[in-house]
Amino acid sequence: MDLSQTTATALLAALSARRLLAADLMRETLDRIAAVNPPLNAIVALRDEEALMAEARALDAGPVTGPLHGLPIAVKDLVNVAGVVSSQGSPLYRDHVPEQDDLIAARMRAAGAILIGKTNTPEFGLGSHTFNPVYGATRNPYDRSKTCGGSSGGAAVALATGMVALADGSDMMGSLRNPAAWNNVYGFRPSWGRVPPEPVGDVFLHQLSTLGPMARTPEDLGVLLDVISGPNPRHPATPHNQPVSPVQAADLSGMRIGWLGDWGGAFPFEDGILDLCQDALSVFVQQGAQVEAVAPPFDAERIFESWSTLRSWSVAASLAPQSEQRAQLKDTAQWELDQGQALTAMQVHQASVVRSDWFRRAAALFEGFDALILPSTQVWPFELELPYPTEIAGKSMDTYHRWMQVMIPVSLIGLPCLSVPVGFGAGGLPMGMQVFGPRGADASVLSIGAAYHDATGWPQNRPA
Numbered sequence: 001m002d003l004s005q006t007t008a009t010a011l012l013a014a015l016s017a018r019r020l021l022a023a024d025l026m027r028e029t030l031d032r033i034a035a036v037n038p039p040l041n042a043i044v045a046l047r048d049e050e051a052l053m054a055e056a057r058a059l060d061a062g063p064v065t066g067p068l069h070g071l072p073i074a075v076k077d078l079v080n081v082a083g084v085v086s087s088q089g090s091p092l093y094r095d096h097v098p099e100q101d102d103l104i105a106a107r108m109r110a111a112g113a114i115l116i117g118k119t120n121t122p123e124f125g126l127g128s129h130t131f132n133p134v135y136g137a138t139r140n141p142y143d144r145s146k147t148c149g150g151s152s153g154g155a156a157v158a159l160a161t162g163m164v165a166l167a168d169g170s171d172m173m174g175s176l177r178n179p180a181a182w183n184n185v186y187g188f189r190p191s192w193g194r195v196p197p198e199p200v201g202d203v204f205l206h207q208l209s210t211l212g213p214m215a216r217t218p219e220d221l222g223v224l225l226d227v228i229s230g231p232n233p234r235h236p237a238t239p240h241n242q243p244v245s246p247v248q249a250a251d252l253s254g255m256r257i258g259w260l261g262d263w264g265g266a267f268p269f270e271d272g273i274l275d276l277c278q279d280a281l282s283v284f285v286q287q288g289a290q291v292e293a294v295a296p297p298f299d300a301e302r303i304f305e306s307w308s309t310l311r312s313w314s315v316a317a318s319l320a321p322q323s324e325q326r327a328q329l330k331d332t333a334q335w336e337l338d339q340g341q342a343l344t345a346m347q348v349h350q351a352s353v354v355r356s357d358w359f360r361r362a363a364a365l366f367e368g369f370d371a372l373i374l375p376s377t378q379v380w381p382f383e384l385e386l387p388y389p390t391e392i393a394g395k396s397m398d399t400y401h402r403w404m405q406v407m408i409p410v411s412l413i414g415l416p417c418l419s420v421p422v423g424f425g426a427g428g429l430p431m432g433m434q435v436f437g438p439r440g441a442d443a444s445v446l447s448i449g450a451a452y453h454d455a456t457g458w459p460q461n462r463p464a
Helices: 008-016 022-040 049-061 103-110 153-160 178-183 218-228 273-286 300-328 331-341 345-365 402-411 442-456
Strands: 072-076 114-119 143-147 166-171 186-189 210-215 256-259 290-293 371-375 417-424 430-436
Touching (some): 008 022, 008 218, 022 049, 022 072, 022 114, 072 103, 072 153, 072 166, 103 114, 103 218, 153 166, 153 178, 153 210, 166 186, 166 218, 210 218, 273 290, 273 430, 273 442, 300 331, 300 345, 371 442, 417 442
Parallel strands (some): 072 114
Antiparallel strands (some): 186 210, 186 417, 371 430, 417 430
16 A cells, blocks of 8 residues: 555545554654655644654554544645644744644544644735745646746645655635646645634634635535535534535536636636646536636626625734734735724625625526636646745736636635546646536536546646
């Protein structure tokens, strides 16, 4: 068994049956990290080896503790983990060691996972390029001169290189989906509210960001999603979710799938991306689905303007405690603070009206389609030294996140969305596309993804 590429589902079955010891898996994991991580910089704040081995041996000596029993997991560095430096990629928190876990970390720990350290992220998770002044940049394993994406970039690289079998991430604009696409793995953005956020500060107004799982198969995604999902009485928006596991491949016969492409020309793309995604659509056709091109269902600029307003409002609110130290924040964080603090209540209200209009239009669209598809990103992984793309195919980008506009139709209205790998471009770099459904259709989207995975198995493949 090659533990570095074995599915989490297979590892967990072996651990629970005692065919595999947690100590043996931990030893393999630490050896893999030592061999692979240094040039990539995906895992940071790794805990002491002796402490990790002792924790694994203690699990072997006791009863099976839960669905993640004995599985090593590195937690995204936007999440507080007790006893582990939790920096958020910011110099302001370079030495911050929390005394207790955030909710998602506590749920993974209670399920039997061994939390080994952190995965790297941009400062405060801003931007889809993983670099920060605390740990530096995380490199793409398919080309170390390129970005791995973000903000869950460290998690995606750790998965792609077999350092971990499961990873958590978070997604406001595309942070689970973009790095999944650029590292040949799966990233799942759940329906907003399915995975409760940390119940601190305002818990009613900001319905954008969500936590979610990343993995090398949709079946593995389901395992972690069930662990981190579920109601939290301290948060008003979390529903009582039905489990999605075990995720099984859907019968795609007769399903209607809509291809939104470049949204009628509204989204510019670098060469080769749309072609690769369109080739991947044939997988659904071969399994009996009907794939149809869909005309732009809503004005793309109205969606972007609504998103920009609500995002800046939300980010500025989250950064308010650091506003007196703004000089120590990166330029994009300062920009978000300025944008958000300048907004009026009525501007926020109008942005939410547009969001509501788009939600109603999308709901009507899903009356005729089982799923919709968009590419996962508009550009190929770019040079590590570039903070963000400023133009695509000759079209200038007017903000630091405009280049990720293709993510916003999903993010703005909190739909469940799976980024699936679609193969490799001419330069050997990975790409992905988004498969999404109506709010609450998490299990259905994952089962469609499982059927696609059974036919492709991209994370288990490499470019020629």
